[in-house]
Amino acid sequence: RKEVEQDPGPFNVPEGATVAFNCTYSNSASQSFFWYRQDCRKEPKLLMSVYSSGNEDGRFTAQLNRASQYISLLIRDSKLSDSATYLCVVNMAFMNRDDKIIFGKGTRLHILP
Amino acid sequence: EAQVTQNPRYLITVTGKKLTVTCSQNMNHEYMSWYRQDPGLGLRQIYYSMNVEVTDKGDVPEGYKVSRKEKRNFPLILESPSPNQTSLYFCASRLRGLAGAAGNEQFFGPGTRLTVL
Numbered sequence: 001r002k003e004v005e006q007d008p009g010p011f012n013v014p015e016g017a018t019v020a021f022n023c024t025y026s027n028s029a030s031q032s033f034f035w036y037r038q039d040c041r042k043e044p045k046l047l048m049s050v051y052s053s054g055n056e057d058g059r060f061t062a063q064l065n066r067a068s069q070y071i072s073l074l075i076r077d078s079k080l081s082d083s084a085t086y087l088c089v090v091n092m093a094f095m096n097r098d099d100k101i102i103f104g105k106g107t108r109l110h111i112l113p
Numbered sequence: 114e115a116q117v118t119q120n121p122r123y124l125i126t127v128t129g130k131k132l133t134v135t136c137s138q139n140m141n142h143e144y145m146s147w148y149r150q151d152p153g154l155g156l157r158q159i160y161y162s163m164n165v166e167v168t169d170k171g172d173v174p175e176g177y178k179v180s181r182k183e184k185r186n187f188p189l190i191l192e193s194p195s196p197n198q199t200s201l202y203f204c205a206s207r208l209r210g211l212a213g214a215a216g217n218e219q220f221f222g223p224g225t226r227l228t229v230l
Contacts, residue, residue: 043203043221044156087156101219103148105155 003027003102004090010108017078021107023088024070031099032091033064033071037084038106044087047073075109083111115140117222119204125228126194134189134225136204142220143209145187146171147179149200150224156203162187163209194229201226 006023013019025033033050048055050062050071061074071090075082088104117138126132138145146161148171158171162181176198178190187206191198204222 041201041224041226043224045221046218100158103156105153 004088004104006088006104006107008105008107010110012110012112013078014112015078015080018076019078019109021073021086022070023104025090027092028069030090030092034089035062035073036087036089038087039084078111080111080113083109117204117206117220119222119225121225122223123226127230128195129193132191132194134202136187136222137185138206139185140206142206145206147189148203148205150203151200196229199227199229
């Protein structure tokens with residue numbers, strides 16, 4: 001099983017629709033979880049952290065399910081500007097080094113007008 | 114403005130010609146990393162540094178070197194580039210310590226697109 005796994009997509013979604021991504025991770029000792037957004041040929045940027053209690057930021061909601069080892073991202077009322085690649089990111093702690101950040105390969109989202 | 118800068122942004126070179134990609138951050142971050150991003154493979158860590166004079170291999174270090182003589186700079190060196198090192202490279206930095214702690218976001222540079230002929 002890959003350390004962090006995402007559906008690569010692409011997801012082609014009409015503007016205004018709700019879209020959800022899932023991401024699974026293999027290491028049960030993982031400690032921190034994030035969603036990053038990456039626009040074409042640009043650098044990844046933090047979209048939101050994912051907390052055990054779930055968190056919401058405007059149209060974006062992130063959830064964590066530790067028992068099943070997955071995190072999710074929900075985008076409501078999608079906009080054309082939401083078109084991007086969404087990277088699932090998991091932080092794992094190790095005994096003999098600082099924590100390591102593992103990136104998923106990303107899910108591509110296209111919002112259609 | 115808090116940022117990570119990389120130079121050059123685009124580079125086309127030939128096999129075997131040594132090159133250096135510079136990376137600099139102005140946020141006083143201890144932790145810096147280099148990643149390469151390839152289609153279908155995602156972001157893979159090349160090297161990382163937890164502080165000045167402390168560097169370690171990531172997942173794909175072969176063919177690369179780094180140095181960390183100053184806190185703000187973390188250059189990536191390709192002593193003898195080969196075509197399989199054609200890729201998009203990102204430098205990143207953050208505070209040392211647990212990523213995900215409040216305020217410990219990882220910041221990325223704008224990327225360097227390298228083509229080795």
